[in-house]
Amino acid sequence: MKTQGEKNERGIALLVVLFALILVTAIGLGLMFSTNGESSVSFGYRNANLSYFGARSGVEEVRDRMRVTSASTNGIADFLPTVPIGNAAGVLYVTNPRGTETVAPWSSTNAYFDDELCHEINSPTLFPGSPGISNKPCTTVPTTAGWYVQKPAMSMPGGTQLTYKWSRVTLKMNESASPWCVLGIGNCTVQTGGVSADQVCYNGTNEFVLTKMNEPLDIPGRVDGVSLPSQLGMAVAMFAGSNGQGNSGHSSTSTSSSSSSSSSSSSSSSSSSSSSSSSSSSSGLAGTTGIAGTGTTGIAGTGTTSSSSSSSTSGSTGIASTGSSSSSSSSGTVTASCGTGAPPLPGTPFGVGALPVSAPACTAIDTEPVYVLTAMALAPTSASTNRARRMIQYDVAKLALPPLPSALTIVGPTPASSTVLFPNSNPYNIIGTDVPYDPVNNCGGGAARPAIGTIQDAADPTTGETALQVASDSRNRIINALPTGRTGNYTGADACTPDVQNVNNKVNSNLSSVEGLNSLVQEIQHSVTTTYGNNPTISSFGSTANPQVTVVDGDLTFGPGSGAGILLVTGKLTLNGNFTFTGSIYVIGKGQVVASGGGSGQITGGVVVANIGDNSGCPNSPCYTTNPTDKSLLTKMGTPTYDWSGGGGNGIQYSSCALKTALGAADFTVIARREITY
Numbered sequence: 028m029k030t031q032g033e034k035n036e037r038g039i040a041l042l043v044v045l046f047a048l049i050l051v052t053a054i055g056l057g058l059m060f061s062t063n064g065e066s067s068v069s070f071g072y073r074n075a076n077l078s079y080f081g082a083r084s085g086v087e088e089v090r091d092r093m094r095v096t097s098a099s100t101n102g103i104a105d106f107l108p109t110v111p112i113g114n115a116a117g118v119l120y121v122t123n124p125r126g127t128e129t130v131a132p133w134s135s136t137n138a139y140f141d142d143e144l145c146h147e148i149n150s151p152t153l154f155p156g157s158p159g160i161s162n163k164p165c166t167t168v169p170t171t172a173g174w175y176v177q178k179p180a181m182s183m184p185g186g187t188q189l190t191y192k193w194s195r196v197t198l199k200m201n202e203s204a205s206p207w208c209v210l211g212i213g214n215c216t217v218q219t220g221g222v223s224a225d226q227v228c229y230n231g232t233n234e235f236v237l238t239k240m241n242e243p244l245d246i247p248g249r250v251d252g253v254s255l256p257s258q259l260g261m262a263v264a265m266f267a268g269s270n271g272q273g274n275s276g277h278s279s280t281s282t283s284s285s286s287s288s289s290s291s292s293s294s295s296s297s298s299s300s301s302s303s304s305s306s307s308s309s310s311g312l313a314g315t316t317g318i319a320g321t322g323t324t325g326i327a328g329t330g331t332t333s334s335s336s337s338s339s340t341s342g343s344t345g346i347a348s349t350g351s352s353s354s355s356s357s358s359g360t361v362t363a364s365c366g367t368g369a370p371p372l373p374g375t376p377f378g379v380g381a382l383p384v385s386a387p388a389c390t391a392i393d394t395e396p397v398y399v400l401t402a403m404a405l406a407p408t409s410a411s412t413n414r415a416r417r418m419i420q421y422d423v424a425k426l427a428l429p430p431l432p433s434a435l436t437i438v439g440p441t442p443a444s445s446t447v448l449f450p451n452s453n454p455y456n457i458i459g460t461d462v463p464y465d466p467v468n469n470c471g472g473g474a475a476r477p478a479i480g481t482i483q484d485a486a487d488p489t490t491g492e493t494a495l496q497v498a499s500d501s502r503n504r505i506i507n508a509l510p511t512g513r514t515g516n517y518t519g520a521d522a523c524t525p526d527v528q529n530v531n532n533k534v535n536s537n538l539s540s541v542e543g544l545n546s547l548v549q550e551i552q553h554s555v556t557t558t559y560g561n562n563p564t565i566s567s568f569g570s571t572a573n574p575q576v577t578v579v580d581g582d583l584t585f586g587p588g589s590g591a592g593i594l595l596v597t598g599k600l601t602l603n604g605n606f607t608f609t610g611s612i613y614v615i616g617k618g619q620v621v622a623s624g625g626g627s628g629q630i631t632g633g634v635v636v637a638n639i640g641d642n643s644g645c646p647n648s649p650c651y652t653t654n655p656t657d658k659s660l661l662t663k664m665g666t667p668t669y670d671w672s673g674g675g676g677n678g679i680q681y682s683s684c685a686l687k688t689a690l691g692a693a694d695f696t697v698i699a700r701r702e703i704t705y
């Protein structure tokens with residue numbers, strides 16, 4: 028016989044089992060959904076990274092191809108824009124379609140339309156709809172026929188293909204990073220003279236607007252002993268401090284290629300400004316019209332100059348020049364000032380003037396144009412209509428080497444017991460006269476430089492002499508050190524024999540300060556082809572057909588052999604036997620050049636020797652020679668060594684063509700990078 032209670036217990040057990048089953052099912056479904064969610068997040072993160080690095084690969088491919096001419100299958104150097112966006116050929120696109128798809132960033136109806144382009148310039152006439160709203164996509168394109176040039180992506184080894192869709196190259200304008208513009212936050216107005224006057228240039232340390240290079244901008248906050256105008260100071264602070272730029276709504280990271288400059292100006296600045304006013308009004312290129320419409324410029328160039336202002340006319344450029352000054356009011360040949368009693372060369376530094384710049388391009392003021400490289404990439408899967416999209420931008424520029432003021436430039440004090448010695452052999456010479464004009468390469472035939480130039484960065488507290496006077500002392504000691512009867516082997520800018528001159532007034536702090544020279548070292552290191560350690564065995568220094576940027580952190584023995592490009596030695600450079608080098612040689616650090624004698628050593632281009640490294644305590648502590656950083660710098664220039672007393676023939680021949688070849692060896696330096704998001 029069964030009781031009523033037993034029947035109730037059977038129902039409760041069934042309910043417990045059902046609830047347990049529901050709970051287990053819910054847990055299982057939760058785990059399934061969680062797994063799917065994590066898979067989706069992981070998939071999205073993976074695609075976002077694939078797209079990001081795809082965009083990076085796009086800008087890096089273009090940056091690599093920019094240094095190669097069209098003579099190579101992959102070269103695009105001949106197609107780089109020389110005019111702002113909106114003009115014919117003002118934009119270069121490299122497209123990378125997959126399969127049968129069409130990639131046409133210049134078409135607003137294309138799936139891969141370039142919806143960022145209008146933000147790069149503020150010129151509604153050339154580009155309707157520009158500059159648009161910085162945090163919203165563009166919808167328009169320029170109307171000028173042929174406003175873009177298109178080239179295909181490279182063919183990758185093994186048949187692989189990068190995932191970016193297109194890359195773009197344009198000249199950088201002041202407004203290209205609106206509202207964080209080169210002239211200061213929110214100061215994105217187009218300069219007088221139109222968008223061409225708004226072009227951004229690079230001097231090896233800073234970006235600056237073409238028409239605003241009124242003073243050297245390579246020392247933050249101070250120039251020639253005075254404070255910069257607030258507007259320019261802001262621009263300097265932004266870039267000298269390696270701060271990135273980005274549009275509103277853009278994520279920005281900066282990668283600086285140069286070491287930071289010192290916050291204090293060099294002591295030679297004040298002494299080099301004394302003669303700038305007399306030279307800025309002379310005319311060097313009569314009849315050339317300045318784009319800013321000011322009629323005059325303060326651009327430094329080459330040749331000789333007169334203190335008379337009568338030759339400066341409206342519409343011509345007032346280009347300051349090298350050589351000796353004269354009080355004559357005529358525009359004819361001036362009388363050279365020679366010997367140990369000659370004054371320092373007058374004028375302003377190369378590429379710098381006292382008046383607003385009125386030049387057609389950055390290269391006209393011895394600087395390099397800044398290019399904006401932009402690449403867009405999508406995740407390589409077509410499974411989703413909402414694919415991960417990333418857009419990357421670089422600011423890049425060629426290595427901006429300061430113009431050499433002489434065939435051989437010796438930086439720093441030369442003591443009475445001279446460390447600068449020259450051979451008694453008759454074939455040896457140093458010539459500052461430029462090589463003849465080469466119409467094929469469009470170089471040569473420029474104004475001559477002094478054979479030997481001296482520079483000093485600091486006053487001598489023991490004698491009370493200024494930096495300018497110390498540089499003259501070095502010049503005098505070099506003249507007195509030249510072998511008797513060989514002074515005619517040193518010729519150049521003026522009718523002086525020997526042509527050894529104080530060039531302190533002709534260089535800015537890139538060559539006349541410890542910090543500037545250290546910055547130059549860092550710039551060359553960032554553009555290097557190959558870097559070597561102390562006392563390397565080097566099989567090739569490059570050739571004129573394939574120049575290289577070679578850096579030796581330490582001592583180097585060169586010769587017999589040949590090379591071409593840029594050679595930087597931070598230790599002692601020993602020259603042996605027969606050797607030739609075409610390009611520029613910088614012995615910066617220990618600042619020692621020693622020719623061991625014999626043979627025929629020919630350097631075509633130019634040489635700079637400077638002692639800026641503090642090597643005390645080595646090898647137990649870091650030293651500049653083998654570890655060139657700003658932690659091991661002298662407080663002022665040390666004594667350089669140039670000892671060619673061992674004899675030998677040939678010598679140094681200044682050549683603008685060789686220096687142009689040298690620059691062709693350098694990669695484009697990444698000044699800043701940022702990501703664009705909407």
